[in-house]
Amino acid sequence: MSRQSDEAAELIGEAFPQEAPKHSDVRKKDFKPWHLPRKHWVRTKQWATSIGELADSSDVTFRDGRPFRYLTLPGDDLLDIRIVQEVCHNLGLKLKFLGFDSTRDVELHVSRHEVANLPGVHRESVVRRDELHAISDGGSLAKEALHEFGALDAANIDLCNSIAGEQRGCEESSINALATIIEHQSLHRTEPWLLFLTSRVGHQYVDHGVMNSLVDRVKVNTDTSHEFAESLKTSLSIAADSIAACLADPNDVPHAEYFRLFAIGLAKWILNLSLTGEPRWRVEVGVTCCYRVYLSQPDMLSFAFRFVPVRAPVRDRARIVPKRRSFKSSSVDEPELAVSLIDPLASLTDLDDELRSQPKLYNSLLKKSSQLLGAARYDIDSYQEWARKRDSKRKVSLLDAG
């Protein structure tokens, strides 16, 4: 009689692993869209430059060897971290990063070994095996890790998909994580800080409900501020009489307007969020650009935001002391701030156009990008061949579109 029993299945599940461990694949280093030279423009002109300016300014202090604290979604190759390390190292700063990446690959372990050996990288930097959205869950270890990491100097939410892809009210969403980061900063940060945000934008990528909510906030300002309405008209590059229709049904407008409207709506939502916490943050838009991945029109948006704490002078309402010659108060007038926020979006840099018209710049980015990928163990010759081929194809399609 067989003594084998299926009744013990539950116990078996607790005691035995379900699968035998398998060797990790020695992965062929495939090239991805974010390896193209234009992404290096984002890395240098947006990330490196903004970080360099912030870290070098007197607004931020790095006393007692405090490291530059950086939150990132670094991928297997830790490419952004290598760039930020260089900036920090040149300024004599240490870098401590907190990364989120739910996949585990031997490539990540090798990259981490490389990065840990770069000068100034804090050895307690980690890439956590969590999705970024886990930071929004109050009971999660990811949230605990963020809390222990402390105030951020910069957060880089560099997404392949859209920041607003999930439905309104969804807890496990990137936009919820973004709100958590802003809230975290309000709780822990008193100095200016940076937020980089790269997101896919298009009708098919963004949740309609979220888009409506973003645009609703825009509508409020359009109705109450003539100045804002004027700025919006310029930013959207559409006729004044089309604006109302555009705002009434944002999910029904052509892609180009949709893209700009999303950018404005998102920036304004971030501003509103930042003015509700304590301390309040004034939000400034830095280098911002767009480029194409899947569509013939720009479908990727890349923002740099600088958050500056709002400071107000003391006011003697009892008029006991003479009127003070105080410092200029930071404006907290939302409509006014919103105008200054959306104005720069009127002249978004189209990276594909920019590089097509500047071969010298393109070649320089290709070279630097090759060096970065070479450090991450990519074959440089194959890379350059691939990048040129991809970009020349794109050039043709862009010319056709033009």
Add this chain to the structure above:
Amino acid sequence: MAKSTKDPAERLAKQVEDRIRTGKESNGRLETDDRVLARITDGIYRQPASALRELISNAYDADATEVYVTTDVPRFGQITISDNGNGLSTRALTSLVHHIGGSPKRTRGGADLGVVSKKDPSLSPKGRKLIGKIGIGLFSVAQLTHHFQIVTKERGKRYRLVADLVLKTYSEEELAKFGDQRQTFETGSFRIWAVDAKDTNAHGTEIVLLDLRPHTRELLQSRERWQRVAFTDESGDDEETELPEPPAYHIGSVDSETGGFREEDANLPWDHADDPRSRFRKLHQAVLDEFGATRPKPTLDDSLDTYLKTLWNLGLSSPVDYIDEHPFEFGPTKGMRFFSLSNSPRGRAEEVKLKRKETVRDRFELTQPQRGSAKKFQVIIDGVQLLRPLTFTDLPKTDNAIKDSLMFVGSCAPNLDRIPKDVRGGPLAFEAYFFWNPKIIPVDRQGVLVRIGDASGTLFDETFMKYPISEQVRLAQITAEVFVTDGLDPALNIDRESFNFAHHHYVFLQKWIHQSLRHLVTRHKAIGAEVRGQVRKRTQGRKHGELRRILQEELELAAQTSRRTSDTLGVEVRFVAEDDEQAKELRDSGILVFGHDDILGVLGGKGGRAGKQKQAEAEIFELRMKSLAQLLEAYGVLDKMSYKRQQAILRGFARVFTAGDD
């Protein structure tokens, strides 16, 4: 040349290096040379700390100055051990996978692989005394996971080596398939490849333990303990048994399904803003503070959960710095007395007065620890820097008569020339201290800890290697460390956490420790007697003084109620033998005389103490009786009494005063 083609490890090394340009991997089977080793691929330890200890030892032997262990606590999905040591050469790595469980260290072969000093195979390339065995270190990993990766790089090389290793679960049936003739046994498989490295000067090794075994995770999470706390029925049958409690400090608990969400918040002894060193110091202080706060004999298990206890024990076993300073650095201002231990059975522990600025190390010519040119060695686990949780000046003093701590120091390098070489097992030498304090906390620190080359897998042995004499109280007041500089390593069992009791080195050390304890105990008893004598003397003097002062006050009070002046009061009182013929003569000269035995004899065998204590009590009793007689005389009570009645009244008082004394 012929040799290189025969040795599979060397052949593999060549293949890996040939494939550096292409990035192509080399695959193969993990093998051991021995059936016995094949059987233990599933692990040989009870606690995860043991495996981590061996990996830290390997980093130390690789001349690392920093080791970072990252464990994604409290989920424990993965553990990474990263060091800045020498890194492994292709040849060392391939040798490792071909002889897993063996150790290329401590041999001339090890020198060829670059893992030991060229001059002395017992030292690391930079001169550290080797403490680990690389093959065992990797074997121990099996306790934690069956899948791990090694990323390693040597300085000057333009490539990194990456190894992916998968271990098999041991199966008796499978091993039985192979006859006894088989030379090697498959214990898993490997995949090794090289990747380009632009950072030529970088060096070090990172070991990533993937997908920790459920049992390991549960151990590190103290899951069983939390379950006991959660499911114990408070109305249980046995009212005498204490209900299980969570430890005073812990990492909390997480959900068992994903491990990513909190069920119980952590209660850590440090703040997250504390630096790594402060964190460990606070952990140590928290455990000490449990004494007097929660229980008289706090243990590590009472105070810490498995994870925090792992940090504690790794601090204890690893070759890291002490929380304050090495006991050999102590000087004369440390607030303790120093003694030298004799190596002779007939010797004794002599007190040593250190000169100003002189240290124990200077006086006793001690050498430990021996770290070669790489002095610094820091291990940081999840932001906590490991330190030896051993301090000597902040332990409780209690009400013990001996208030000073006592530090006994010795060293021994027996001359084994007379012993046949084949029996000797190599040279043996060690240095040691025995520290006595009225209370040693936590109790886990009571006993002797043996370090071989500054590392230990055995922790404190509270029996002092089975000390045969019953000295329970005194042994619980001693904590000792032995630093072995030569030998004893062969006496370690394969788990490196227990000894082969029959090994000659072990037997010698055991006897030396027992002898030293005897010397210590003898000396301690003498100090105790000396201290008690001094205390008694001080107490006696104080009691005499107090009695005289009170008597004087009472005599003056008596003078106020009589016509006599106080200086005429306080006549001399003597106790003499009952048949003393001088009594009359003494009385004639104004002295009050009483029969000795009749009055002082009532104390007799009472008091229950012998010797000096009894004598001291008799003295004070006599003084009291004399004072009483003087007072009675001052109030004129004795004036009209016959000598016989005087004797009777004093005897009556004597009996009343001592009535009921044992």
